[in-house]
Amino acid sequence: MVNRRANVGGVPRNRRTGEDNRDIEAAYSDSYRRIVAVIRQIPRGKVMTYGQVAEDANLGRAARLVGYALHALWRTVPWQRVLGMRGRGIAKVSIKDPIFGTEQRLRLEKEGVRFSTSGGVDLSEFGFRLPKKRVKR
DNA sequence: CACGTGACCCCGA
DNA sequence: CTCGGGGCCACGT
Numbered sequence: 001m002v003n004r005r006a007n008v009g010g011v012p013r014n015r016r017t018g019e020d021n022r023d024i025e026a027a028y029s030d031s032y033r034r035i036v037a038v039i040r041q042i043p044r045g046k047v048m049t050y051g052q053v054a055e056d057a058n059l060g061r062a063a064r065l066v067g068y069a070l071h072a073l074w075r076t077v078p079w080q081r082v083l084g085m086r087g088r089g090i091a092k093v094s095i096k097d098p099i100f101g102t103e104q105r106l107r108l109e110k111e112g113v114r115f116s117t118s119g120g121v122d123l124s125e126f127g128f129r130l131p132k133k134r135v136k137r
Numbered sequence: 138c139a140c141g142t143g144a145c146c147c148c149g150a
Numbered sequence: 151c152t153c154g155g156g157g158c159c160a161c162g163t
Contacts, residue, residue: 029159029161031159031160049145049146050144050145051145051146051147054158060158062157062158063147063157064145064146064157064158064159065145065158065159065160066144066145067143067144068143068161069159069160071143072161074144079144082144084144084146085147087146087147095144097144101144
């Protein structure tokens with residue numbers, strides 16, 4: 001399993017305890033909490049891209065922030081269901097660490113997500129979006 | 138306060 | 151396909 005700490009420069013551990021990440025949400029910003037809230041709603045067998053998570057969390061185009069946050073909060077969410085956008089409705093594993101990257105793909109395949117020969121996931125088939133809030137009208 | 142950095146993304150050349 | 155360039159934003163230094 002993935003026990004290995006994936007600490008990359010700058011990404012802190014839980015600010016309060018310095019270890020356990022289970023309640024890490026409370027220690028972080030509101031943006032992080034919203035990101036977590038969105039990711040937790042992705043059902044089994046479906047995926048979202050970093051950019052889509054940012055949008056649905058009302059964070060505009062802060063896709064980068066989602067990646068940053070997820071790296072720190074992965075213990076608290078189904079992290080495997082977030083992929084990187086690779087143009088034209090195709091998403092791919094975006095994790096640099098090969099151990100985690102492989103783990104992500106295996107977990108998704110176990111949920112029924114299919115990867116093409118080139119490693120892409122068809123978002124028209126496996127993509128998930130939160131139902132739109134009907135705010136305007 | 139100012140940078141640098143990062144599991145990102147879009148666009149144009 | 152590869153490169154830049156600009157945008158996003160939290161966090162560490």
